[in-house]
Amino acid sequence: MQQAHRRHHDEERGGVDETATECPGDFAGRDIEREIAPLCLAEGVAILPWSPLAGGLLSGKFDPDKKGPADARRASFDFPPVNLERLPRVLSALRGVAVATGTSVARVALAWQLTRPFVTSIIIGAKKKEQLVDNLAATELRLSSEQLTLLDEASALPAEYPGWMVEFQNKRDPRGAAKVRRICNVKSGRLCGVGISVSPLLLWALRIFLGAARRFPGLVMGNLA
Numbered sequence: 001m002q003q004a005h006r007r008h009h010d011e012e013r014g015g016v017d018e019t020a021t022e023c024p025g026d027f028a029g030r031d032i033e034r035e036i037a038p039l040c041l042a043e044g045v046a047i048l049p050w051s052p053l054a055g056g057l058l059s060g061k062f063d064p065d066k067k068g069p070a071d072a073r074r075a076s077f078d079f080p081p082v083n084l085e086r087l088p089r090v091l092s093a094l095r096g097v098a099v100a101t102g103t104s105v106a107r108v109a110l111a112w113q114l115t116r117p118f119v120t121s122i123i124i125g126a127k128k129k130e131q132l133v134d135n136l137a138a139t140e141l142r143l144s145s146e147q148l149t150l151l152d153e154a155s156a157l158p159a160e161y162p163g164w165m166v167e168f169q170n171k172r173d174p175r176g177a178a179k180v181r182r183i184c185n186v187k188s189g190r191l192c193g194v195g196i197s198v199s200p201l202l203l204w205a206l207r208i209f210l211g212a213a214r215r216f217p218g219l220v221m222g223n224l225a
Helices: 002-012 036-043 087-101 105-114 129-140 145-154 163-172 200-215 217-224
Strands: 020-024 046-050
Touching: 020 036, 036 046, 087 105, 087 145, 105 129, 105 145
Parallel strands: 020 046
Antiparallel strands: none
């Protein structure tokens, strides 16, 4: 939101449009995909992820329960932060695809990054010539749809509200249209089984929502999602 506000402010002042931005982006941490990446896609702003191997954590030299080589950058500088609960699943998926393709873990991680629609280029940080050669070879690695699905699912971000609420409702109602009437008794203006009174304004809003849900279920649930 701050980036969008700054961009709008710059346009009002007649400033130069932002055409590219650098963001932390790696297979183990996909935080930019929540808000920054969708915004950049919508505004036509290129993203150049830095630290795509999470400071060497995705280079294949580290295990979740080991510190890794003493001379590795990550061993002395634990940055960028990574969700340690998801790390074992992430590394396991990378190693599985690396074995299947006969390439390195690092190359798979970079090749996956290049499939992201918002990524224009990647800022790599190789220290040795062989690392640089291996990193550059990621541009020639083509991952299958099955491999991409495996990697996407292994590194998927946990759902945030309202995403997890929509998922919960869709599981209860396979047709995708949440049956709000099962939760609320609109005519009486009370929440069923709870005994909490609903204000007239909220009751009016619920009635409008229910009417729209009955007439345009796909549209209503699509907006909620």
